[in-house]
Amino acid sequence: MITIKQLYKTYDTGVVRVEALKNVDLEVPEGQFLAIMGPSGSGKSTLMNILGCLDKPSTGDYILDGVDVKSQDEKQLSKVRNQKIGFVFQTFNLLPRLDCVRNVALPMLYAGISSTYSKEHSLAALDKVGLLDHARHRPNELSGGQRQRVAIARALVNDPRIILADEPTGNLDTRSGIEVMALFEELHQQGRTIVLVTHEPEIANHAQKIIHFRDGRLVKSEQVANPVRAAQQLAELDEAGEVAE
Amino acid sequence: MNWGEMIKVALEGIWVNKLRSALTILGIIIGVMAVIIVITIGQGGRDEIMGELESMGSNLFAVYISQVEDGDYERYQMDEEDCRIIKESVEGVKAIVPVAYTSASAQTKRKKESCSLTATDGEYAQIRNVQIAQGRFFNTSDNASTRRVVVINQKLADDLFGVGSDVLDQKIMLAGNPVMVIGVCKSATGIFSGGDRPEAYIPISLYYTMYESNGAYELDGTAVSKDRVDEVAQQVMRIMQLRHGDKDKKVYQFFNMEQEMQSANKVTGILTLIIGAIAGISLLVGGIGVMNIMLVSVTERTREIGIRIAIGACRQDIMRQFLIESTVLSLLGGLIGIILGMISAALICAAIKIPFSISLPTVLIASLFSIAVGIFFGLYPANRAAKLDPIDALRYE
Ligand SMILES: Nc1ncnc2c1ncn2[C@@H]1O[C@H](COP(=O)(O)OP(=O)(O)OP(=O)(O)O)[C@@H](O)[C@H]1O
Numbered sequence: 001m002i003t004i005k006q007l008y009k010t011y012d013t014g015v016v017r018v019e020a021l022k023n024v025d026l027e028v029p030e031g032q033f034l035a036i037m038g039p040s041g042s043g044k045s046t047l048m049n050i051l052g053c054l055d056k057p058s059t060g061d062y063i064l065d066g067v068d069v070k071s072q073d074e075k076q077l078s079k080v081r082n083q084k085i086g087f088v089f090q091t092f093n094l095l096p097r098l099d100c101v102r103n104v105a106l107p108m109l110y111a112g113i114s115s116t117y118s119k120e121h122s123l124a125a126l127d128k129v130g131l132l133d134h135a136r137h138r139p140n141e142l143s144g145g146q147r148q149r150v151a152i153a154r155a156l157v158n159d160p161r162i163i164l165a166d167e168p169t170g171n172l173d174t175r176s177g178i179e180v181m182a183l184f185e186e187l188h189q190q191g192r193t194i195v196l197v198t199h200e201p202e203i204a205n206h207a208q209k210i211i212h213f214r215d216g217r218l219v220k221s222e223q224v225a226n227p228v229r230a231a232q233q234l235a236e237l238d239e240a241g242e243v244a245e
Numbered sequence: 246m247n248w249g250e251m252i253k254v255a256l257e258g259i260w261v262n263k264l265r266s267a268l269t270i271l272g273i274i275i276g277v278m279a280v281i282i283v284i285t286i287g288q289g290g291r292d293e294i295m296g297e298l299e300s301m302g303s304n305l306f307a308v309y310i311s312q313v314e315d316g317d318y319e320r321y322q323m324d325e326e327d328c329r330i331i332k333e334s335v336e337g338v339k340a341i342v343p344v345a346y347t348s349a350s351a352q353t354k355r356k357k358e359s360c361s362l363t364a365t366d367g368e369y370a371q372i373r374n375v376q377i378a379q380g381r382f383f384n385t386s387d388n389a390s391t392r393r394v395v396v397i398n399q400k401l402a403d404d405l406f407g408v409g410s411d412v413l414d415q416k417i418m419l420a421g422n423p424v425m426v427i428g429v430c431k432s433a434t435g436i437f438s439g440g441d442r443p444e445a446y447i448p449i450s451l452y453y454t455m456y457e458s459n460g461a462y463e464l465d466g467t468a469v470s471k472d473r474v475d476e477v478a479q480q481v482m483r484i485m486q487l488r489h490g491d492k493d494k495k496v497y498q499f500f501n502m503e504q505e506m507q508s509a510n511k512v513t514g515i516l517t518l519i520i521g522a523i524a525g526i527s528l529l530v531g532g533i534g535v536m537n538i539m540l541v542s543v544t545e546r547t548r549e550i551g552i553r554i555a556i557g558a559c560r561q562d563i564m565r566q567f568l569i570e571s572t573v574l575s576l577l578g579g580l581i582g583i584i585l586g587m588i589s590a591a592l593i594c595a596a597i598k599i600p601f602s603i604s605l606p607t608v609l610i611a612s613l614f615s616i617a618v619g620i621f622f623g624l625y626p627a628n629r630a631a632k633l634d635p636i637d638a639l640r641y642e
């Protein structure tokens with residue numbers, strides 16, 4: 001359960017002051033699939049970084065599962081990032097020197113789990129995203145969609161309750177994007193909370209709820225009556241492909 | 246993250262930039278090598294000096310006439326009678342003989358050579374550890390009866406008679422006096438002998454008649470143990486002062502081997518330390534190289550650091566990763582430096598003919614020192630990595 005109250009985030013570079021978030025109130029119940037939309041520069045990533053405990057609010061409260069994040073020290077926050085939250089980025093952010101298994105295993109190693117067990121478990125996670133046969137490949141030997149699936153496997157490996165995804169399909173073609181969304185749907189069905197930033201309405205429509213940001217303010221919030229299903233979208237895509245041929 | 250995994254990550258980091266790592270390590274290698282070579286050779290030189298002093302006998306002492314202001318040399322010269330009295334009155338003396346040095350010409354029908362001449366009594370051979378190769382050294386009764394005998398060293402024997410000739414019982418003319426060779430001793434070797442020079446030894450009573458003298462400038466003796474050598478030498482000197490009326494106590498001085506060894510030990514130790522410290526500066530330069538490359542590495546891997554923090558690494562993990570990397574780098578350099586340093590030191594020791602020994606403390610200290618260099622010079626870069634803001638780091642191109 002995520003609760004945000006009167007949250008402000010101001011960047012002060014000395015030259016300019018940017019109010020990236022202004023008076024944001026938000027509640028994300030356990031197990032919700034939430035999409036965040038808004039124009040570029042409206043503060044979506046800023047919010048995601050705060051939710052992911054990578055950044056701190058200037059004022060206001062962020063309460064995660066009943067604990068005020070302000071009161072946590074660096075060590076406790078790193079544990080939150082490691083155990084409670086799985087982060088998926090637009091640019092994948094895999095370590096280029098490590099092969100897929102070792103990339104996926106990293107959060108487990110930082111959790112202090114033995115390397116043998118981490119590796120076993122990571123292979124299972126890669127299997128879940130359909131990339132078991134690419135386990136020994138390095139990220140630069142994979143397509144964008146495959147890389148994002150490896151990143152999702154990494155986000156999942158410590159079994160976090162919350163998945164934060166900042167434009168996870170932003171660098172992918174339509175089909176790969178839908179395949180990635182299929183994974184998020186599955187994670188949602190398993191009961192996880194998912195917060196996803198996107199510019200594309202078709203992607204946002206997978207969620208149960210969509211909120212809109214403009215100039216750092218939360219301006220609109222809407223329930224999605226009938227969330228789109230990835231399976232259905234893929235079928236439509238295949239049909240369209242056949243027609244085109 | 247456990248240590249095994251961390252070390253693996255560090256080794257991979259080093260391996261990825263092979264050339265860069267090798268050059269960085271080279272700085273440490275040269276530093277450690279220099280230190281190892283200096284210390285090992287210093288130790289070898291010291292062992293050599295000590296060994297040589299020891300072979301001269303650490304119980305050895307000498308009392309000699311240092312300066313005579315009234316010009317009355319004869320009065321202060323010492324002889325067998327002095328030695329007899331010393332033996333009776335000083336309990337710690339094992340042996341003591343008068344010794345006179347001069348140079349003389351030695352001549353056979355075949356050849357003429359000049360040599361240094363030592364005139365003394367029979368116990369000299371034992372006091373000065375003279376090594377006899379053929380025949381014998383003259384003894385006390387040879388001296389008492391003023392026998393015309395001589396002991397020459399191998400060098401003089403070879404020079405006068407030719408290498409391999411039979412020289413025992415041969416006659417030679419020494420400073421114009423006929424004497425018979427009764428023994429050949431080994432030529433002295435080592436750093437204090439000043440090279441292989443021709444030498445001859447005669448009974449001191451013969452020297453008195455040959456040179457119209459009645460005493461020697463020096464007494465050589467040994468104490469019963471090296472702990473007492475200093476005390477014994479002083480007592481002997483005091484007796485000489487009394488017997489020869491040295492009221493101002495200026496004429497005689499003494500020397501003892503134990504003291505000599507201690508000061509030699511100190512001097513070589515200080516020398517080794519100074520040169521070692523200078524060599525240590527190159528290790529410092531190597532350490533700065535490590536720091537430099539670690540700073541580059543942190544900058545290059547800014548994004549990697551951001552990713553690691555985002556997936557749950559704490560600052561301590563990041564700090565450790567870079568510290569281990571710098572420590573492994575410099576330890577690697579240290580170990581290679583130790584091996585190369587030992588090999589070079591062994592070669593140099595063999596070339597200049599001093600004993601070579603691997604001292605475990607040196608190896609241990611060099612290893613620990615290179616670990617310390619790695620930690621010290623890795624601290625700042627690692628701290629810089631750990632303090633990175635994850636958002637900035639993730640955005641770093
Ligand atoms: N580190 C920073 N320093 C200064 N200003 C910043 C910083 N990070 C973000 N901003 C500013 O905050 C505002 C919000 O940025 P943010 O990245 O949250 O936008 P966004 O909604 O994610 O945009 P996009 O859709 O392009 O990713 C922008 O005006 C941006 O310039």
Ligand SMILES: [Mg+2]
Nearest residue numbers: 044045046166
């Ligand atoms: Mg953004």
